[in-house]
Amino acid sequence: KAGVTQTPRYLIKTRGQQVTLSCSPISGHRSVSWYQQTPGQGLQFLFEYFSETQRNKGNFPGRFSGRQFSNSRSEMNVSTLELGDSALYLCASSSLQGNWETQYFGPGTRLLVL
Amino acid sequence: GDSVTQMEGPVTLSEEAFLTINCTYTATGYPSLFWYVQYPGEGLQLLLKATKADDKGSNKGFEATYRKETTSFHLEKGSVQVSDSAVYFCALDGRTGNQFYFGTGTSLTVIP
Numbered sequence: 001k002a003g004v005t006q007t008p009r010y011l012i013k014t015r016g017q018q019v020t021l022s023c024s025p026i027s028g029h030r031s032v033s034w035y036q037q038t039p040g041q042g043l044q045f046l047f048e049y050f051s052e053t054q055r056n057k058g059n060f061p062g063r064f065s066g067r068q069f070s071n072s073r074s075e076m077n078v079s080t081l082e083l084g085d086s087a088l089y090l091c092a093s094s095s096l097q098g099n100w101e102t103q104y105f106g107p108g109t110r111l112l113v114l
Numbered sequence: 115g116d117s118v119t120q121m122e123g124p125v126t127l128s129e130e131a132f133l134t135i136n137c138t139y140t141a142t143g144y145p146s147l148f149w150y151v152q153y154p155g156e157g158l159q160l161l162l163k164a165t166k167a168d169d170k171g172s173n174k175g176f177e178a179t180y181r182k183e184t185t186s187f188h189l190e191k192g193s194v195q196v197s198d199s200a201v202y203f204c205a206l207d208g209r210t211g212n213q214f215y216f217g218t219g220t221s222l223t224v225i226p
């Protein structure tokens with residue numbers, strides 16, 4: 001099976017702009033989670049989607065939003081970019097296996113805000 | 115709430131040394147536990163997992179045992195290689211809130 005893919009891999013934007021990142025999960029996986037990774041804060045959970053519905057959300061401002069399509073592909077959008085939004089954005093997909101899930105990560109999108 | 119506490123790094127070892135990275139957790143239910151590894155410039159890769167007490171996860175020479183009595187899931191490897199240099203993350207799926215909880219990561223550097 002193909003793994004989780006994320007596009008684009010690298011992105012440079014300026015403050016005030018908006019950006020959309022894309023994630024294609026492993027075939028058959030219906031859950032997609034997004035994380036922000038920075039050297040100072042580590043891995044921080046953004047949100048999780050399952051069957052086109054947001055099931056859980058982390059502590060990020062409303063500028064961060066996401067959605068999931070019927071084919072389980074997901075996008076996240078950041079509006080009015082700030083310098084502090086520079087980070088590696090990781091997407092993970094998972095499937096429920098019995099009573100637990102395993103998350104499989106994509107390579108990430110590295111966003112630099114100037 | 116659920117959380118994971120991981121040993122602070124960075125850790126530097128000589129090749130063939132023994133590795134232990136400590137991880138303890140807090141969870142209200144019966145979580146599944148995971149170790150992920152991140153190589154430079156890449157996303158996280160699942161290294162091993164354990165889904166119930168006393169389970170031992172193992173992969174590529176790494177092992178971790180799910181200890182409910184001490185709420186721990188320490189990562190061990192008997193003989194590290196230079197290629198093991200990476201950042202290691204302990205994580206749990208507490209089955210509450212549909213969210214994974216990650217530790218802060220431990221950076222490992224293995225020198226020849």
